[in-house]
Amino acid sequence: MAKLTLMFEDKLVKQVPIGTRPVGIGRSPDNDLPVDNLAVSNYHARVYVEAGRLVVEDLDSLNGTFVNDLRVERATLHDGDSIWVGKHHIKVDASGDTTSLGDTGKKGAVAPRINETMVLDTKARRDMLQQAAAMGERTQFAASRLKVPTLVVLSGKTDQKEYVLTNKLTVIGKSKMATVKLKGWFKPQLAAQVNQRDDGYYVGPGDKVPVVNGAPITGPLRLNDGDVVEVCGLRMNFIFRD
Amino acid sequence: MDIVSGGVTNVGRVRTNNEDCFRIVEPLNLFVLSDGMGGEAHGEIASALAVETVVQHCQETENDPAMTIFGDMPAIWSEKTKRLASAVHLANKSIYDSAQAHPEQRGMGATVTAAWIDGTRLSIAHVGDSRAYLLRSGNLQQLTSDHSLVAEQVRRGILTPAEAERSDMQSVLLRALGAHPEIEVDSEEHVLFANDVLLLCSDGLTRMITEPEIAGTLQADPDPAKAADRLVQLANEQGGADNVTAVVVHIGGQSKGWFSWLRRGPRKAVRKNGSAGGK
Numbered sequence: 001m002a003k004l005t006l007m008f009e010d011k012l013v014k015q016v017p018i019g020t021r022p023v024g025i026g027r028s029p030d031n032d033l034p035v036d037n038l039a040v041s042n043y044h045a046r047v048y049v050e051a052g053r054l055v056v057e058d059l060d061s062l063n064g065t066f067v068n069d070l071r072v073e074r075a076t077l078h079d080g081d082s083i084w085v086g087k088h089h090i091k092v093d094a095s096g097d098t099t100s101l102g103d104t105g106k107k108g109a110v111a112p113r114i115n116e117t118m119v120l121d122t123k124a125r126r127d128m129l130q131q132a133a134a135m136g137e138r139t140q141f142a143a144s145r146l147k148v149p150t151l152v153v154l155s156g157k158t159d160q161k162e163y164v165l166t167n168k169l170t171v172i173g174k175s176k177m178a179t180v181k182l183k184g185w186f187k188p189q190l191a192a193q194v195n196q197r198d199d200g201y202y203v204g205p206g207d208k209v210p211v212v213n214g215a216p217i218t219g220p221l222r223l224n225d226g227d228v229v230e231v232c233g234l235r236m237n238f239i240f241r242d
Numbered sequence: 243m244d245i246v247s248g249g250v251t252n253v254g255r256v257r258t259n260n261e262d263c264f265r266i267v268e269p270l271n272l273f274v275l276s277d278g279m280g281g282e283a284h285g286e287i288a289s290a291l292a293v294e295t296v297v298q299h300c301q302e303t304e305n306d307p308a309m310t311i312f313g314d315m316p317a318i319w320s321e322k323t324k325r326l327a328s329a330v331h332l333a334n335k336s337i338y339d340s341a342q343a344h345p346e347q348r349g350m351g352a353t354v355t356a357a358w359i360d361g362t363r364l365s366i367a368h369v370g371d372s373r374a375y376l377l378r379s380g381n382l383q384q385l386t387s388d389h390s391l392v393a394e395q396v397r398r399g400i401l402t403p404a405e406a407e408r409s410d411m412q413s414v415l416l417r418a419l420g421a422h423p424e425i426e427v428d429s430e431e432h433v434l435f436a437n438d439v440l441l442l443c444s445d446g447l448t449r450m451i452t453e454p455e456i457a458g459t460l461q462a463d464p465d466p467a468k469a470a471d472r473l474v475q476l477a478n479e480q481g482g483a484d485n486v487t488a489v490v491v492h493i494g495g496q497s498k499g500w501f502s503w504l505r506r507g508p509r510k511a512v513r514k515n516g517s518a519g520g521k
Binding site for chain 2 (some may be wrong): 062063064071167168169171174177189190193195197198199204205206207220
């Protein structure tokens with residue numbers, strides 16, 4: 001069975017197994033993994049199983065939740081990952097068969113992050129989360145947040161084989177400030193762009209007009225899972241990765 | 243980078259007072275816009291206070307970088323982004339305090355959208371439903387998320403963007419400066435590219451004219467002040483139901499290095515693209 005081990009520096013603080021119930025992490029003592037540090041919010045993050053995968057979700061903490069140095073709002077955990085909250089970290093041991101984690105499916109899905117009120121304290125936020133859950137919207141919302149948008153390079157010269165779209169604005173080009181860096185002579189600084197909007201990811205033109213699934217785009221085009229984007233001799237697959 | 247900017251605010255064609263307020267601080271490349279709300283003249287007080295506080299705090303921190311940062315900030319943010327978010331926290335507090343001290347001002351509030359450009363880095367801090375847009379290669383991208391009920395419903399998939407535009411709940415804000423002693427500020431950082439155009443605007447603009455119209459107008463006029471003027475004019479032509487404010491910022495294509503001649507090609511291409519996408 002998968003388990004989480006709360007560590008402070010090299011010392012083991014507490015270890016809990018991950019069952020069907022979410023594991024709460026935070027400064028408040030009623031968390032499964034209470035972390036006694038002022039940098040940690042009362043209800044800072046939680047870990048739960050969803051569709052056979054282990055997921056960590058930041059509960060809008062002030063100082064953030066980090067998985068292996070990367071700040072995350074929500075991320076899938078793998079065996080050996082470390083979740084950092086303040087100066088503590090939590091080691092993820094999922095060496096057991098992950099499919100045996102119990103598929104809680106949509107029931108395990110978590111309420112959306114919402115800003116329904118201007119009050120910032122964690123109690124209000126917790127109430128809000130519960131409220132949203134009661135409204136029955138959580139499954140729908142969580143389903144759309146499950147996956148990580150990724151550009152996988154199929155062919156062409158770039159600095160990486162795969163790009164996880166973490167920013168709202170992604171530039172494909174030769175510029176050293178571009179996310180997807182094109183290599184080679186005569187490539188434009190800003191060839192095309194992929195931008196996040198409220199309802200999805202849109203590919204737009206730069207100095208070149210990208211081609212999506214064989215057709216040049218006529219304006220910003222919303223990308224669907226599996227779409228093939230071509231620009232400047234670069235072919236990429238847009239996918240929502242688990 | 244060469245930065246040229248211009249802004250216009252206008253009362254609109256229906257209202258009698260202008261509760262919008264903006265400020266361009268050229269030496270700092272700081273741009274602040276606020277849309278006030280509240281009865282009588284209090285919306286004006288709130289928006290002026292918001293803009294004033296943000297500008298003042300940013301100016302002071304330029305002289306005294308050791309000043310305290312208000313609110314909790316992620317370590318990954320740049321100094322400017324933290325400062326800007328901190329300034330918005332302060333603006334919230336000054337509006338809230340003012341409303342507490344003057345009972346007749348109760349209920350006043352304001353949105354704020356602030357942009358600070360430092361080299362190629364753009365810092366944004368934002369509360370409410372005023373917006374920041376980035377026009378890049380003819381592609382208009384909204385940078386800020388509206389803190390309005392309908393926008394939240396779109397994000398949750400309850401409404402489609404089209405339904406949201408028709409909704410009569412558009413004025414319901416989920417977050418605004420001045421309502422609570424503490425506030426959550428949205429902040430973000432982006433890398434700017436040559437020829438990017440930044441637009442800050444109040445909802446009086448975005449509710450009157452469409453995004454393609456905004457994109458077209460921004461591309462059509464190379465002078466930011468004139469483009470801002472034209473945007474406001476368009477909003478008024480289409481009803482002008484609310485105060486309208488637009489601040490347009492052009493990021494120049496000037497290169498810093500000796501290799502600047504290399505960039506001529508792409509820049510020309512962008513210009514071509516730009517005029518083609520205009521009217």
